[in-house]
Amino acid sequence: MLDLDVLTNPDNIVAAEKCIKGLVKVTQKVFSAIESDFEVQNQEMTISCPDGIQKNSLILKAKPRFKNKKLEIKSGIANYVALRPIIGNNICSNAITQTETGFNINIASLENEGLYLLDYEYNIDIANFIKSMVDMNKTFDTPIDENPIYWMEAKLKHPSVLRSEYGSFDLRNIDFNIDMNISGDIKTSIPPVFQRELNAVIEIIKETDPRTTIKRRYKYLEAKGARGHNKDDILEVIASLQTLFEPREFAHYVDVVDDFKYTTCQRGANYHERVPFPTWPKFMKVVSRTDLNLNKCAANGKVIYHKYDFQEEIEKIFGK
Amino acid sequence: MLVRSIYVPEYCLQLEKFPSHILWNKDDNLSIVLTLPKNIELVNLYNVPADGIELPKENTLKLTKFYENGYVGFVFKTIAYDEPSVTEEIIFSITNGDYTEQHSKKILLFRQNLKIISVPDIIRIKYDETKNKHFADEKIRIKNIGSGIAIIESNINETTSIKIKPPIELLEFINKFIKSIQDGMVILSEEFPNYSSEISEFSDILSFRETKDIENRFKNVMEKIEAIINVDKDFLEALSTKLSIAYYQNTEMLTEIELFKEYLKSSESGKILLQNSIENISFPSNTDEKVDFQIIITDMAHNTYPSIDLPSIRVISTEESSIPLYDLFEFCQQESQEMKEIRGE
Numbered sequence: 261m262l263d264l265d266v267l268t269n270p271d272n273i274v275a276a277e278k279c280i281k282g283l284v285k286v287t288q289k290v291f292s293a294i295e296s297d298f299e300v301q302n303q304e305m306t307i308s309c310p311d312g313i314q315k316n317s318l319i320l321k322a323k324p325r326f327k328n329k330k331l332e333i334k335s336g337i338a339n340y341v342a343l344r345p346i347i348g349n350n351i352c353s354n355a356i357t358q359t360e361t362g363f364n365i366n367i368a369s370l371e372n373e374g375l376y377l378l379d380y381e382y383n384i385d386i387a388n389f390i391k392s393m394v395d396m397n398k399t400f401d402t403p404i405d406e407n408p409i410y411w412m413e414a415k416l417k418h419p420s421v422l423r424s425e426y427g428s429f430d431l432r433n434i435d436f437n438i439d440m441n442i443s444g445d446i447k448t449s450i451p452p453v454f455q456r457e458l459n460a461v462i463e464i465i466k467e468t469d470p471r472t473t474i475k476r477r478y479k480y481l482e483a484k485g486a487r488g489h490n491k492d493d494i495l496e497v498i499a500s501l502q503t504l505f506e507p508r509e510f511a512h513y514v515d516v517v518d519d520f521k522y523t524t525c526q527r528g529a530n531y532h533e534r535v536p537f538p539t540w541p542k543f544m545k546v547v548s549r550t551d552l553n554l555n556k557c558a559a560n561g562k563v564i565y566h567k568y569d570f571q572e573e574i575e576k577i578f579g580k
Numbered sequence: 581m582l583v584r585s586i587y588v589p590e591y592c593l594q595l596e597k598f599p600s601h602i603l604w605n606k607d608d609n610l611s612i613v614l615t616l617p618k619n620i621e622l623v624n625l626y627n628v629p630a631d632g633i634e635l636p637k638e639n640t641l642k643l644t645k646f647y648e649n650g651y652v653g654f655v656f657k658t659i660a661y662d663e664p665s666v667t668e669e670i671i672f673s674i675t676n677g678d679y680t681e682q683h684s685k686k687i688l689l690f691r692q693n694l695k696i697i698s699v700p701d702i703i704r705i706k707y708d709e710t711k712n713k714h715f716a717d718e719k720i721r722i723k724n725i726g727s728g729i730a731i732i733e734s735n736i737n738e739t740t741s742i743k744i745k746p747p748i749e750l751l752e753f754i755n756k757f758i759k760s761i762q763d764g765m766v767i768l769s770e771e772f773p774n775y776s777s778e779i780s781e782f783s784d785i786l787s788f789r790e791t792k793d794i795e796n797r798f799k800n801v802m803e804k805i806e807a808i809i810n811v812d813k814d815f816l817e818a819l820s821t822k823l824s825i826a827y828y829q830n831t832e833m834l835t836e837i838e839l840f841k842e843y844l845k846s847s848e849s850g851k852i853l854l855q856n857s858i859e860n861i862s863f864p865s866n867t868d869e870k871v872d873f874q875i876i877i878t879d880m881a882h883n884t885y886p887s888i889d890l891p892s893i894r895v896i897s898t899e900e901s902s903i904p905l906y907d908l909f910e911f912c913q914q915e916s917q918e919m920k921e922i923r924g925e
Binding site: 267 | 591650727774816
């Protein structure tokens with residue numbers, strides 16, 4: 261029997277409301293402080309997830325007569341505040357003074373009936389915010405061997421909470437990580453002779469008897485000679501392989517499609533190992549992003565791994 | 581079509597959760613009837629008030645109200661099936677009062693399926709003079725005929741004189757490496773005080789190698805770390821940097837090459853990952869005893885499957901010897917049924 265309380269999770273709605281309440285409070289303080297001298301013509305309220313900030317942009321029209329010389333806005337210490345005229349790009353440098361309790365707008369430097377853009381940013385507890393607002397799901401594995409595809413989905417848990425009397429909040433650039441399995445791909449593309457060469461090098465390094473070292477050195481050169489066109493030293497080959505895992509290189513073998521966009525990738529620490537060696541990744545972590553808001557409550561996307569192109573590149577390193 | 585989209589992923593690991601959502605025009609008032617197969621459970625429902633849910637019959641859910649019109653979200657949970665590959669179907673019946681349409685969404689629920697192909701009665705540890713190393717004359721042959729990756733770890737009975745442990749040349753590196761990670765985690769805790777308890781658990785688990793409930797504990801810790809790195813890219817970068825620094829502080833040319841070799845061996849087939857591949861199995865001189873091997877299986881989502889106890893193997897080694905653990909195994913490759921179907925075979 262389905263438990264409706266578990267399903268609809270009312271406790272979580274309360275937590276989400278609490279998160280938004282803090283953001284609305286800032287907006288409320290700004291609105292009530294400026295209403296005597298400005299009319300808010302338009303606004304955008306966004307949560308920039310990677311930066312963990314609440315960003316608000318207000319288009320303000322100054323009233324025909326100012327009632328105050330200075331407006332004190334006690335909305336807490338802001339990360340960033342700027343006021344600029346809509347026409348022209350110059351920030352009104354004297355118009356804003358940041359204070360210990362928020363910021364002041366110095367009216368004296370502004371024109372009556374002028375149009376202004378007020379931007380202000382505040383830090384928020386983003387981890388808690390995302391946890392309360394967004395349900396994130398992804399596949400941990402894929403049954404597709406050829407060009408594996410990993411799905412991901414993000415959706416709002418309680419969209420109505422994003423709506424406030426001042427407008428609705430948009431969530432921008434919600435990060436999503438997918439761990440792609442690449443463990444078998446290097447092995448598949450490496451010629452068996454290179455593995456003989458690896459063994460030979462290990463034997464040389466371990467050998468303490470100089471006479472035997474010469475024999476082992478010969479065995480190593482023999483294995484190296486059989487490798488192919490690329491005659492680089494083994495450490496150079498290993499170093500070339502390592503560069504394939506650099507974000508700029510590996511990005512060539514990844515596509516992110518549908519509602520998500522590719523951001524970056526990095527070597528996945530081998531969390532499935534007891535000792536997570538970071539040097540030879542069995543997984544690559546692909547980071548992609550999506551936006552959610554009241555007009556787009558859910559997003560789904562795919563990370564496609566172009567495995568064969570990656571394997572082809574490895575083969576080139578070995579001079580195949 | 582009454583809705584803009586219905587999303588259900590095409591596949592999911594068995595035992596895992598999978599999401600679904602429906603989007604439609606905000607101006608349309610719809611009711612949605614969901615019919616679930618008996619093995620799929622609805623665990624979360626988003627944007628529906630309790631008085632908007634009706635349960636007309638078992639495994640059927642009718643949704644009539646939404647906080648914000650135009651969207652409903654679901655999370656489902658799957659079970660472990662007897663079969664490694666099962667296709668389930670969810671039916672969405674959607675009506676606006678005048679018109680009803682039905683949408684069927686299929687999902688493939690897959691998992692690893694590790695099979696023991698053969699276990700030798702006797703394994704003799706011999707010496708290869710040309711290669712200057714010991715080797716096993718027979719191997720335990722296993723293959724994964726399922727679609728998911730099987731992460732395996734091999735243990736032996738504690739009563740035997742044969743021991744599984746990291747090779748001496750790497751042991752020092754591993755200990756130093758773990759120590760460096762743990763030092764790095766102390767700094768990370770100062771940089772990210774909000775996550776200090778999770779960082780501390782991560783640091784602790786690296787030292788626990790023999791605990792019986794290690795799998796559950798490991799899964800628990802990694803889920804916590806993954807939950808943080810999913811929402812905090814700065815933390816992900818800081819953690820990766822600390823792990824890299826720990827590695828490069830301790831690595832030498834030999835470890836670089838040895839680890840590369842281990843890396844290749846542990847991923848013999850993309851569908852089987854040997855977790856403790858870095859370890860060696862050591863035999864005292866004049867070894868002649870029965871050894872019980874156990875294979876512990878997990879998947880990419882850290883789910884644990886019933887372990888496999890192999891029939892006892894008589895192991896003979898006349899001289900003191902040591903071989904890499906992976907040398908005892910042969911991973912056989914076999915294409916999964918799904919891949920054959922995708923290829924149209």
